[in-house]
Amino acid sequence: xxxxxxxxxxxxxxxxxxxxxxxxxxxxxxxxxxxxxxxxxxxxxxxxxxxxxxxxxxxxxxxxxxxxxxxxxxxxxxxxxxxxxxxxxxxxxxxxxxxxxxxxxxxxxxxxxxxxxxxxxxxxxxxxxxxxxxxxxxxxxxxxxxxxxxxxxxxxxxxxxxxxxxxxxxxxxxxxxxxxxxxxxxxxxxxxxxxxxxxxxxxxxxxxxxxxxxxxxxxxxxxxxxxxxxxxxxxxxxxxxxxxxxxxxxxxxxxxxxxxxxxxxxxxxxxxxxxxxxxxxxxxxxxxxxxxxxxxxxxxxxxxxxxxxxxxxxxxxxxx
Amino acid sequence: xxxxxxxxxxxxxxxxxxxxxxxxxxxxxxxxxxxxxxxxxxxxxxxxxxxxxxxxxxxxxxxxxxxxxxxxxxxxxxxxxxxxxxxxxxxxxxxxxxxxxxxxxxxxxxxxxxxxxxxxxxxxxxxxxxxxxxxxxxxxxxxxxxxxxxxxxxxxxxxxxxxxxxxxxxxxxxxxxxxxxxxxxxxxxxxxxxxxxxxxxxxxxxxxxxxxxxxxxxxxxxxxxxxxxxxxxxxxxxxxxxxxxxxxxxxxxxxxxxxxxxxxxxxxxxxxxxxxxxxxxxxxxxxxxxxxxxxxxxxxxxxxxxxxxxxxxxxxxxxx
Numbered sequence: 001x002x003x004x005x006x007x008x009x010x011x012x013x014x015x016x017x018x019x020x021x022x023x024x025x026x027x028x029x030x031x032x033x034x035x036x037x038x039x040x041x042x043x044x045x046x047x048x049x050x051x052x053x054x055x056x057x058x059x060x061x062x063x064x065x066x067x068x069x070x071x072x073x074x075x076x077x078x079x080x081x082x083x084x085x086x087x088x089x090x091x092x093x094x095x096x097x098x099x100x101x102x103x104x105x106x107x108x109x110x111x112x113x114x115x116x117x118x119x120x121x122x123x124x125x126x127x128x129x130x131x132x133x134x135x136x137x138x139x140x141x142x143x144x145x146x147x148x149x150x151x152x153x154x155x156x157x158x159x160x161x162x163x164x165x166x167x168x169x170x171x172x173x174x175x176x177x178x179x180x181x182x183x184x185x186x187x188x189x190x191x192x193x194x195x196x197x198x199x200x201x202x203x204x205x206x207x208x209x210x211x212x213x214x215x216x217x218x219x220x221x222x223x224x225x226x227x228x229x230x231x232x233x234x235x236x237x238x239x240x241x242x243x244x245x246x247x248x249x250x251x252x253x254x255x256x257x258x259x260x261x262x263x264x265x266x267x268x269x270x271x272x273x274x275x276x277x278x279x280x281x282x283x284x285x286x287x288x289x290x291x292x293x294x295x296x297x298x299x300x301x302x303x304x305x306x307x308x309x310x311x312x313x314x315x316x317x318x319x320x
Numbered sequence: 321x322x323x324x325x326x327x328x329x330x331x332x333x334x335x336x337x338x339x340x341x342x343x344x345x346x347x348x349x350x351x352x353x354x355x356x357x358x359x360x361x362x363x364x365x366x367x368x369x370x371x372x373x374x375x376x377x378x379x380x381x382x383x384x385x386x387x388x389x390x391x392x393x394x395x396x397x398x399x400x401x402x403x404x405x406x407x408x409x410x411x412x413x414x415x416x417x418x419x420x421x422x423x424x425x426x427x428x429x430x431x432x433x434x435x436x437x438x439x440x441x442x443x444x445x446x447x448x449x450x451x452x453x454x455x456x457x458x459x460x461x462x463x464x465x466x467x468x469x470x471x472x473x474x475x476x477x478x479x480x481x482x483x484x485x486x487x488x489x490x491x492x493x494x495x496x497x498x499x500x501x502x503x504x505x506x507x508x509x510x511x512x513x514x515x516x517x518x519x520x521x522x523x524x525x526x527x528x529x530x531x532x533x534x535x536x537x538x539x540x541x542x543x544x545x546x547x548x549x550x551x552x553x554x555x556x557x558x559x560x561x562x563x564x565x566x567x568x569x570x571x572x573x574x575x576x577x578x579x580x581x582x583x584x585x586x587x588x589x590x591x592x593x594x595x596x597x598x599x600x601x602x603x604x605x606x607x608x609x610x611x612x613x614x615x616x617x618x619x620x621x622x623x624x625x626x627x628x629x630x631x632x633x634x635x636x637x638x639x640x
Contacts, residue, residue, distance in 0.1 A: 031565075032472050032549075033398040033548075034366055036366075036465070037363065038362060039363055039364050042359055043347060043356055043357065044357055044364055045356050046354055046355050046408075046446060047410075048446055049412070050414055050458065054452070055451050055452075078354050081354070082352070084354070090367075091368075092369070092370045126366060126368055131374075132372045132375075133454055134452050134456075136454075136456055138370065140366075140410055140460040152348065230353050
């Protein structure tokens with residue numbers, strides 16, 4: 001066991017690099033001033049998302065492997081939501097000097113595991129290691145559209161079918177379980193979290209190490225999806241984003257949506273897409289509503305304006 | 321005046337977006353799950369670097385404009401060091417909820433100012449906003465090789481000329497001045513720093529808002545540079561990186577290098593490159609040594625092994 005501060009940057013990097021997944025599109029990999037990647041169709045998709053200890057994860061609940069896995073999965077879901085195939089990640093980590101090297105090794109293993117499981121050929125092509133008192137993981141992810149047009153939020157048309165791939169409420173149920181039964185006097189507890197994970201593996205895994213249906217992004221694009229996004233802040237909020245961007249109304253079918261928690265649960269990372277009425281939904285997608293003329297989101301034809309979802313500034317109580 | 325926590329994410333973003341520079345290569349800009357950029361020659365250059373309050377900057381010394389400027393400049397220098405033209409940035413910011421919106425507005429203005437001054441056509445195509453008790457700026461930068469081969473660290477050959485574009489010691493002298501005369505009882509002081517900046521504008525600007533010679537990266541590639549990097553950790557350390565990667569020895573001419581501080585000063589962001597002996601050095605570059613058979617770095621033919629430079633874990637005293 002040794003800390004990052006004891007080892008120094010060069011030794012830390014030499015222990016992490018071999019564990020990272022390689023990217024098939026790499027022309028120049030880690031080790032120079034920058035990486036060079038192939039962009040076969042003359043374009044590339046890029047998105048960035050950060051995970052911060054406190055608002056986004058607790059070390060007592062998440063294993064290092066979970067952190068790497070989730071950082072990859074959530075960013076790659078945004079790539080998939082464009083209809084692209086994930087190709088590569090760059091990963092900037094800021095960690096306290098007293099962090100044990102095993103934490104970064106586990107994080108690297110989680111990045112590799114997520115890429116291998118959900119996006120074969122996708123790898124880590126660069127990164128940065130800094131010192132901070134708050135453990136921070138900033139990932140930027142890339143994708144290849146393979147010659148297709150990107151699937152934007154703005155393409156939904158009245159008459160389209162609204163469909164989703166992936167569970168909507170598991171991650172939120174996992175988080176609720178952790179807050180209810182994974183704390184001692186309000187403090188996240190590793191043993192309780194591990195026991196909960198044994199009892200509710202689907203819910204807790206969906207929260208701590210999600211497996212979004214990344215391959216379904218490309219499938220949706222091939223099936224003619226007119227709009228798509230990654231459900232990160234809850235179905236109702238994210239459906240409204242498609243409605244607003246497309247200038248249409250989305251009507252959700254409550255029976256198809258299922259639980260009320262499915263409307264508001266964040267961090268689902270399901271893919272929400274609209275398809276022409278005559279399109280065959282790709283396997284993985286299930287219809288949960290339809291696109292109509294109008295504005296905003298309705299449920300069973302009734303206006304739905306209840307706020308639900310996650311705002312990093314409004315929702316996070318730093319003292320919690 | 322209003323804080324990020326009072327405004328919430330959507331309102332903050334709506335105030336920042338209009339201030340950000342647009343990128344000429346943008347096909348899909350901010351607002352969807354991901355951006356889509358053109359990669360005209362079927363490749364793109366990517367690098368990432370993070371600035372953390374404490375080890376990398378002090379709010380008392382740096383204006384918000386400085387922070388945006390430096391975050392852009394340091395990342396774009398890595399792009400230029402590949403011989404590429406900077407095209408775009410994505411910017412992930414983590415800030416305390418009590419941060420005033422004017423800080424992010426100033427930071428956005430600094431990103432725009434740096435792009436306009438050093439890399440016209442380069443812009444911000446995406447980002448992420450999170451809550452953290454430690455102000456953190458994680459930038460990922462992109463570049464276009466315009467059909468050329470990237471200039472790696474590994475291409476220097478015996479007989480080449482070693483040359484540099486940009487000052488080597490100004491930034492380190494600026495930092496030394498700030499630590500010597502910009503503190504009260506060891507605490508960074510805004511008024512003292514502002515006064516120092518008036519007295520030593522070149523030195524303090526080089527540290528707080530550097531202007532690396534980004535266009536010289538492309539010029540070096542066109543002139544046939546065989547190896548290149550961005551001097552971030554000090555000339556001696558970074559010269560050794562070229563020597564190690566290329567399997568050669570770099571001999572520095574002390575008279576051409578100038579001050580001893582030029583050998584060890586970090587954060588210069590000068591471009592260090594090797595050129596064939598018969599190449600005409602592009603304007604901006606000055607010869608400071610030559611490439612020889614052997615290993616490591618020598619100065620006037622004498623071995624130079626003194627350690628100099630910056631390690632984020634070994635060098636940062638968090639209490640300082």
